[in-house]
Amino acid sequence: MNRRIVLWAVLVAALSNCLIAVIDAPNNAQAATPRCPWVGSSAPVKTRVAQVMGAMALPQKIALLHGQLGSSYAGLTPAIAALCIPAMNFQDGPAGVGDGLTGVTQLPAPVAAAATWDPVAERHYGAVLGAEEAGKGTTVTLAPTVNLVRDPRWGRAFESTGEDPYLAGRTGAALIEGIQSQGELAQVKHLAAYNQETNRNTAADNAVVSTRALQELYLPAFGTAVKSAAVASVMCSYSTVNGTPACQNKLLQNAVLRDEFGFDGFVTSDWFATKSTVASANGGLDIEMPDGAYFGSALSAAVAAGTISMATIDNMVAGILTQMFGFGLFDRAPTGSPAQIVTNDAHVAVARSVAAEGTVLLKNKGNSLPITSAVRSIAVIGDDAADHPQYTGGGSASVRADYEVAPLLGIQRRAPAGTSVLFDPGVSATSAAATAARADVAVVFASKFEAEESDLSSIDLSASLNNLISAVAAANPNTIVVLNTGSAVTMPWIDGVAGVLEAWYPGQENGTAIAQVLFGDVNPSGHLPVTFPRSLADVPAQTLAQWPGVDGNVQYSEGLQVGYRWYDQQGIVPLFPFGYGLSYTKFAYSDLHLSPVNAGGSLTVAATVTNIGSRTGSDVAQLYIGAPAAVGEPPKQLKGYKRVTLSPGASTRVYFPLSLKDLAAWSTAANAFVTAPGSYDVWVGDSSRDLPLHTALTVASGRPGRTVSLTNPGPVDVAVGTGFGQQIVGSDSAGAALTYSASGLPAGVTVSGDGLLSGTALRAGTTTVTVTASDSSGAAGTTTFILTVNPAPAGGGRTGPVTGLAGLCLDVRGDSNVDTTAVEIFPCNGTNAQQWTPHSDGTLRALGKCLDAAAAGTRDGTRVQLYTCNGTGAQQWSVSGSALINVGSGLCLDVPAGLPAPGSQVQIYHCNGTAAQQWTLP
Structure with a gap:
């Protein structure tokens, strides 16, 4: 989507006096009222969604299903005050807050993030993007882009995550986790087969692509975004796929995205990519952007005519409201604005x-x-x-x-x-x-x-x-x-x-x-x-029919041979292969080992990596699998990677989990993924062409003896200090007992051995929770969902502003909860960046993190920052009169030089009783 198109559309709409009426002016999450019992409620998200929908008239439902022009953002769905429904603001983009806004961080292109092969770095990248979007008042971040680089001539290759579906999926998932950790809804894009700019959004851009190539190459990254990162929303593309525009494509949006991947969020069109009313609504599109050309009055008329059922409308609205509740949009006041400086x-x-x-x-x-x-x-x-x-x-x-x-x-x-x-x-x-x-x-x-x-x-x-x-x-x-x-x-x-x-x-x-x-x-x-x-x-697209297309059709006739798969299949030596990268040190690989395949169809591939050079450095160990020739797969495909950092002479063992499902190929006859029996090649090394370790894996049967499936609760929304329980139910195909574990749980919440998540969340934030259930044979299943912990409701606890010198408030700079963000004094504005909660452990918390003396400093002038809570004295504060004393240092929270300058970072300083050290807690 290009912002210039939207600005042009705004101008045309204004000149023709055809702007759609604003449903509601304020962009506020409302306090609970008798007419809005779903606000601030502890009821499950599904119950709250049903409550809202029961109160909605058709025009209000339609208002949620299309954008409105004239916003400061790339896209907007307006607030509906009568139902306490907040607005949603949509904003680019993949490499930082886009569309010309200033006061933001210009991140490296996403392809650079993909080149790290480092999920931790990618999550940090996403967290910065999410924090800055939130600081600008954005609700939905239009990122990441996980379309494959089918050809190096693609004009958007720089904002993608590479040519391989496994790498693109894992990178995209890490970026999504980072974005959504900041309370932002990520929107993964562009579903699907969007791999060139030439003729885009025209009838001349029909991607003629096999179901097998779609299932094995162009769709898996979206599946990873859903299954591993619980992405909130998906953007459908400008492409026409096998004769059907993507935004009305039932196969892509319903059969695959929802039925196969289990997506429970909403689908938004790329800007002006909607081509129809009835076909799009019935084909799985939920929100038209940036206006209501097809999903405004035309949608209402289609419902009246019976060509679109109320059940379809309700499903569309429910997907939107589910994510809005799940991310706490109804329960927290909006913060940020386009003019706010969010970089730091x-x-x-x-x-x-x-x-x-x-x-x-x-x-x-x-x-x-x-x-x-x-x-x-x-x-x-x-x-x-x-x-x-x-x-x-x-x-x-x-x-x-x-x-x-x-x-x-x-x-x-x-x-x-x-x-x-x-x-x-x-x-x-x-x-x-x-x-x-x-x-x-x-x-x-x-x-x-x-x-x-x-x-x-x-x-x-x-x-x-x-x-x-x-x-x-x-x-x-x-x-x-x-x-x-x-x-x-x-x-x-x-x-x-x-x-x-x-x-x-x-x-x-x-x-x-x-x-x-x-x-x-x-x-x-x-x-x-x-x-x-x-x-x-040498590239895979060898003909004009393949790139950029002939007679309106782009032939994906290379099939599965995209990127390194093509070069391997054709025996072409590239200049530099996929996965390649040198270091100022050297690494050696040894001791490849495969564990036995357990009853659940899983095994572990292990190898040793040694730094044989003279410098500390990092390498990326890569796992590739080659299927039996009869399956018709490319010679080898990436199935795992691990980034390791080693000092000279040091070694480490790397482990790659692998399942029989990972070996499956799409069967046209079965219309499903099938793992064929036979001998599979297993390679480990640090590029697709440098794989010194090799062995074979014999698969006697592609069907694991046991399978485990789990229920998915969808997004869960709770409040700080409020106890909750969420039961995850697993089913073992052999009827065996299951043991549960979980990752991503917020502090104060645990999982029991029978799958009950319970406890009292201690701090606000959004996290991706993955619950795993396994039986004694090793068979296991997972489910992933978003858990949002909102600040305690006003009046329901001690959360509120901390005021100091000249009535200024203690403030987290840029509304960012990235570690080491400065804490400053700033005019009181009621934002979450100024909502502090004293805890019984002596910490003072905002945005889910702790007030912290930088680097556990104990000297006068040590700066104070926001940092992940770690239980150290640097984060514990005692109250003495109106002073806040840092337990780790014995020094007082202080405004430097006693000057009430907005934006001044606070410090710790020897206690002196001056006004610069007088604070009022909530």
Whole structure:
């Protein structure tokens, strides 16, 4: 979706005086009233949904099913005051808060996050995105993009998560977990077979794709988003799939998404992607965006005519309300606004870390990197180094930063004292070569721009850039090339350079991050999420019929042979294979072992990884499986990965869980996934073409002896300090007893051996809970859902503002609960960032985390921050009169210099009885 289209539509609607009437002006979650008993209720979400729907008239239901133009956000469903239904604000995007809003963090492109192969880093990335969207007043974050990179010419490859469905699914799930941990509803996109910009949203973009390819390649990442991350919403795509527009495609939205994957949220159209009223409503679409061209009066008329049933309307509304209740939207006052500054140092640190961690070292001849103190002069070459660096891609994933660090500046700041940094803009290859010849090392920066709404005509850098790199390399054999691209590019100069780094679109911390890698402060550990071919002639889409299509049809005739699957099947050696990435150290793999397959059809693959180099570094151990030839699968497919960090000489054991279901292929005859008996190849290594460990797994029967299934409660909504119970019921196919465990439970909540989740949640927040039930044979099943813990209702506890000097409130900067976020004094505004709860353990909590003396400091001037509660004295506070004394240090919570300056970060300081240390608790 491109914001410019929406702005144009707003203008047209205003000029024609056709703006849809606002259902309700205020964007407020209402306090409980006799007319809204579902607000603040402890009843199950399903009960509350039924209560609201029982009070809704058809026009009110219709109002929830389409967007309204004229909002400050990319999309809006308006509030309905009569029913205490809050508005929902929809906003881009995958790489940070988009659509031109300022005061935000410009994160690296999502492809860089995918290149980390690090779920922890990806969750942090998502948490920053979710926190900043919430701070801007957004309800639904339009991210992540999990469409596969079918071809490197795709204009949105930079905002995707790679070419492999397993990697895309795991990366997408981690991003979703991060986003939704901030109380934001994530919207995974774009369902489905949306893999090019050419002819998009037109009749000429019909993806002709087999059911097998859909099921094995283009749909699994969405299934992972639902099953592993309990994603709240899905965006259907501009594509027509096998003759049916995606947003009215029953197979995609009903049969697969809901029936097969178990999705219980809502489906939103991409902006202006809705093509019909009756077919879309009956085909599984819930919300039309950005207006009601098809789901406004036309939807009401279709209900009156009987072409759409009230049962269908009710199902659409129920999916929306279920997520709104599940995420606590009815029970917490909205916070944030588009004008609010939401970036902060902690968020920028995440952006910088992901940019560095996602950088992939592709070549390092003679250990030319990292740059050492022996290097006395560095030539920095290229327009991308200083005047026009490539920070971000274009379209709805473009993000405006308040500042950006150019590579030249980052290198100048980091270069050791006495090392000269020369610069040439690269306008003249001759001049650049002369500059390079005067330096010990030359670093050339080169980019290729990608953007929504257009595809690339080639995967080559510009001729001038290729000539520039060749000229510099000829002048200086110690030439390093840093690429800022969104996907694969060719490298005709590869044999002449000493090193190559792929840094993607690294966001606002570009220069700082790349300098950390170049000088060895960060050991590169990124691995490619896409294959880099030697030329465009090698890519899977070999014909015009495949790309960009002929006569309105795009033939996905390559079938399952996408990305590395194609290169393996065809015996083509790529320039750099999928999963590839070097380090400044070296790793060895050994001792591959497979456990026996248990009665539940599960086993574990284990291997040892050893750092045999001289530096601490990280590697990504990758598991690939090859099916028996008769199954007709690609030669090998990614089925697991583990990122490990090891000091020199250290070893660790990595474990990959595997089940017979993971080996299944789609059977057209059975119309289902089937695991064939036979011998399966098992490989472990650190790229798809470097797999030193191999063994075979013999499968006698594809049907496990036992299966375990669990009920899913859907999203659960509770309040801080309120006891609750949620029973999860499991069923074992053999009737065996089950034992339950759970991950993601909030503090104060436990799971019993019989599947009862119970307790009293201690702090507010949103978490993804996974419950596992297993029997004595090893058969197991899981279910995943969202659990939202809302702040205690006003008047129902001691939650409220902490006021201090000049009546200013203790405030969490930027409404962010990311660890190390500054706590400041700020004008009181009633937001959640100023709602503090004193706990019996001596902590003072807001946004689900604790008031904390940074780094457990005990000196005057130690800054105070928000941090994950850990039970240390740095987070315990005692009350003495009006003073708050930090137990760990004995110092008082203090406003620096006694100056009531809004935005001033508070500190701890020796207790002195001044007004700067006087506080009023809730």
